[in-house]
Amino acid sequence: MRQPSAPHYFEKSRDLTMHDRSTGVSGGSVSSSTSDLPRLRTELSAAVQRARNADGGWAYHPGKRSRIEPTCWALLALAQTNPQPPDLDILDRWPRHDSWLIDVAGAPPNHAFNAIAALTLLQSPSTGTLAEKIVRLLIASKGVPLPPDPAIRQDSSLQAWSWVDGTFSWVEPTAWCVLLLKQRLARGPYPDALERVRVGERVLNDRACRDGGWNYGNANVYGKDLLPYVPTTALALLALHDRRNEAVVVRGLAQLERDVLSERSAVALSLALICLRVYGRPTSVPEQHLTEIIADRHLSAGYADDLLGLSMALYALSNGPLRAFTVGAA
Amino acid sequence: MTLPSAGPRHLSRRHFLAAVSVPLFAPACLWRPYDAGSFSVPDRSSVGLFPAGDYATDFADLVFRGFQEMGANVKGRRVFLKPNMVEYEPGTAINTHPHLVAGTAIACRRAGASEVVIGEGPGHRRDIEYLLTATGLSDQLREQRIRFVDLNHDDVQMVRLRSWFTGLRELALPVELLQSDFIISMPKLKTHHWAGMTCSMKNLFGVVPGAVYGWPKNVLHIHGVPNSIVDLVSTIRPHFTIVDAVTAMEGDGPIMGQPRHLGFIAMGSDLVAVDCTCARVIGLDPAKIDYLRSASRFLGVIDQTRIDHRGEALSRYATRFAIVPALEHLRAVS
Numbered sequence: 001m002r003q004p005s006a007p008h009y010f011e012k013s014r015d016l017t018m019h020d021r022s023t024g025v026s027g028g029s030v031s032s033s034t035s036d037l038p039r040l041r042t043e044l045s046a047a048v049q050r051a052r053n054a055d056g057g058w059a060y061h062p063g064k065r066s067r068i069e070p071t072c073w074a075l076l077a078l079a080q081t082n083p084q085p086p087d088l089d090i091l092d093r094w095p096r097h098d099s100w101l102i103d104v105a106g107a108p109p110n111h112a113f114n115a116i117a118a119l120t121l122l123q124s125p126s127t128g129t130l131a132e133k134i135v136r137l138l139i140a141s142k143g144v145p146l147p148p149d150p151a152i153r154q155d156s157s158l159q160a161w162s163w164v165d166g167t168f169s170w171v172e173p174t175a176w177c178v179l180l181l182k183q184r185l186a187r188g189p190y191p192d193a194l195e196r197v198r199v200g201e202r203v204l205n206d207r208a209c210r211d212g213g214w215n216y217g218n219a220n221v222y223g224k225d226l227l228p229y230v231p232t233t234a235l236a237l238l239a240l241h242d243r244r245n246e247a248v249v250v251r252g253l254a255q256l257e258r259d260v261l262s263e264r265s266a267v268a269l270s271l272a273l274i275c276l277r278v279y280g281r282p283t284s285v286p287e288q289h290l291t292e293i294i295a296d297r298h299l300s301a302g303y304a305d306d307l308l309g310l311s312m313a314l315y316a317l318s319n320g321p322l323r324a325f326t327v328g329a330a
Numbered sequence: 331m332t333l334p335s336a337g338p339r340h341l342s343r344r345h346f347l348a349a350v351s352v353p354l355f356a357p358a359c360l361w362r363p364y365d366a367g368s369f370s371v372p373d374r375s376s377v378g379l380f381p382a383g384d385y386a387t388d389f390a391d392l393v394f395r396g397f398q399e400m401g402a403n404v405k406g407r408r409v410f411l412k413p414n415m416v417e418y419e420p421g422t423a424i425n426t427h428p429h430l431v432a433g434t435a436i437a438c439r440r441a442g443a444s445e446v447v448i449g450e451g452p453g454h455r456r457d458i459e460y461l462l463t464a465t466g467l468s469d470q471l472r473e474q475r476i477r478f479v480d481l482n483h484d485d486v487q488m489v490r491l492r493s494w495f496t497g498l499r500e501l502a503l504p505v506e507l508l509q510s511d512f513i514i515s516m517p518k519l520k521t522h523h524w525a526g527m528t529c530s531m532k533n534l535f536g537v538v539p540g541a542v543y544g545w546p547k548n549v550l551h552i553h554g555v556p557n558s559i560v561d562l563v564s565t566i567r568p569h570f571t572i573v574d575a576v577t578a579m580e581g582d583g584p585i586m587g588q589p590r591h592l593g594f595i596a597m598g599s600d601l602v603a604v605d606c607t608c609a610r611v612i613g614l615d616p617a618k619i620d621y622l623r624s625a626s627r628f629l630g631v632i633d634q635t636r637i638d639h640r641g642e643a644l645s646r647y648a649t650r651f652a653i654v655p656a657l658e659h660l661r662a663v664s
Contacts, residue, residue, distance in 0.1 A: 064485045106502070170545070
């Protein structure tokens with residue numbers, strides 16, 4: 001008989017309560033300071049390195065198979081924080097179909113995660129060939145268009161990026177692909193890349209929520225405005241950060257700063273922190289909250305289960321420029 | 331709250347032919363999009379409607395008694411509970427209540443389950459840490475020491491579908507779900523602005539892994555929401571369902587609707603019969619809901635005269651839910 005395992009999400013009793021959306025980054029306080037941030041970085045880095053699978057990749061959760069997304073985030077985070085960054089050979093050796101990196105044999109290539117992989121590969125000059133192949137594939141990939149639907153307030157004819165082939169364009173894969181192509185264009189021209197970036201930007205504009213920010217990709221259904229999410233808002237803003245004076249970006253950034261503490265998780269706070277750092281905005285309060293969540297919920301509770309969240313947090317709390325998320329004007 | 335399919339536009343020729351083959355050719359050659367020999371619809375099914383006035387109810391006791399009444403046997407089984415957890419907004423009725431989920435886990439242990447695992451793969455939000463803490467389910471997991479599996483990010487295995495209403499032949503499904511031997515679908519009863527109603531069958535959208543197919547699980551919309559529901563149910567074949575109809579959702583569900591108190595939980599092993607009963611409770615005609623009509627051909631009972639009610643009579647809870655205008659045609663004729 002198998003015994004019940006420890007719960008995956010175990011919170012201490014002194015864990016933070018849900019934050020009032022109206023308080024925003026300037027309000028609220030936590031008991032801990034960030035004075036022990038270097039020690040936390042060291043612990044986080046050790047936890048991420050310990051979680052590496054024998055094949056050189058990382059899973060979403062310990063004991064599981066290596067997957068593209070957590071592997072890329074771990075590589076980015078360790079490259080950001082370690083004097084001896086890991087090499088990216090694991091991505092060169094990753095199972096492929098054509099040149100797509102594949103997580104699961106028989107499953108369709110995931111455009112968002114291939115974009116993250118190419119973005120990771122672009123950080124190292126030695127792995128540029130594979131990155132170029134993925135860029136070429138992504139430029140040729142388009143979400144399917146749909147005719148106008150009165151139930152949904154958006155331009156569904158726009159073809160940016162879907163998660164997988166044969167489906168519709170959504171915010172997260174579009175944001176990752178726009179970010180990737182902007183990084184690639186910063187290194188030199190690439191056929192059709194700029195045109196695809198412009199379509200991606202139009203989709204992100206089109207799908208923005210009324211009061212700013214983004215959710216997964218529907219802003220209004222049956223006349224009702226849907227609310228934005230912190231992680232997708234941060235990603236879309238990162239993709240558009242060379243357009244910081246445009247209204248949709250200004251509204252989105254204001255929304256993110258207003259709501260950043262309303263979603264208390266490693267993933268949401270990490271992406272928000274990366275975004276706010278890239279935009280040069282104040283970060284001390286979300287950084288404090290992320291530090292406390294990581295220390296109390298993810299490391300101190302005796303398990304470090306959410307490997308994606310840990311790597312994102314390690315990256316977000318690192319020193320130095322966040323090159324993987326910084327682009328010039330496209 | 332996700333974009334519906336508008337048909338097989340811009341698909342490959344192979345996918346297009348697969349998608350249209352069912353309606354085009356089925357009448358001509360009586361071809362069924364399922365292996366009829368693998369399924370049998372029972373002559374009769376039982377559906378339990380058990381009163382639960384609020385979420386302070388002792389759900390462990392209620393569900394345990396419900397198992398006995400409905401003949402559910404989890405002894406020695408590795409039980410997988412699949413609640414409905416999509417979004418979080420305070421004061422709404424979007425998700426299966428954590429007290430019912432935890433109470434069911436306790437009831438399963440009391441009934442001799444070898445292990446109880448709770449798992450969900452939210453279709454909109456991929457941040458499970460946020461959803462678990464915001465909904466309060468994390469408190470229940472901690473107090474009861476129940477393991478939770480994020481189905482969006484679990485290891486997956488390609489599984490051959492057992493029906494082909496979508497035209498798909500296989501889907502990646504989470505290993506933790508496939509390794510369990512007693513699956514309980516635990517939906518919140520809600521109207522659904524694309525599918526008509528979300529209940530035990532529609533709830534299975536949450537097992538499709540987002541880390542493979544994305545958020546929302548658009549591959550299911552592209553191939554038709556009703557078709558996808560039927561293919562998932564026929565392939566996964568949950569053993570039982572426990573429906574949270576204590577406070578349900580009416581209007582523009584499954585996210586933007588209004589809470590509506592009903593005061594019961596529904597239970598049964600025939601998911602089609604349970605969902606048809608819940609449809610009748612909220613004033614919809616199950617025969618007008620595409621996926622229930624399709625499922626009744628080979629998965630379960632739709633005919634009210636062949637459904638035995640345990641607990642309370644359907645008439646005790648029968649009402650008329652508000653629905654979006656586009657779904658008015660689904661109403662039962664009174």
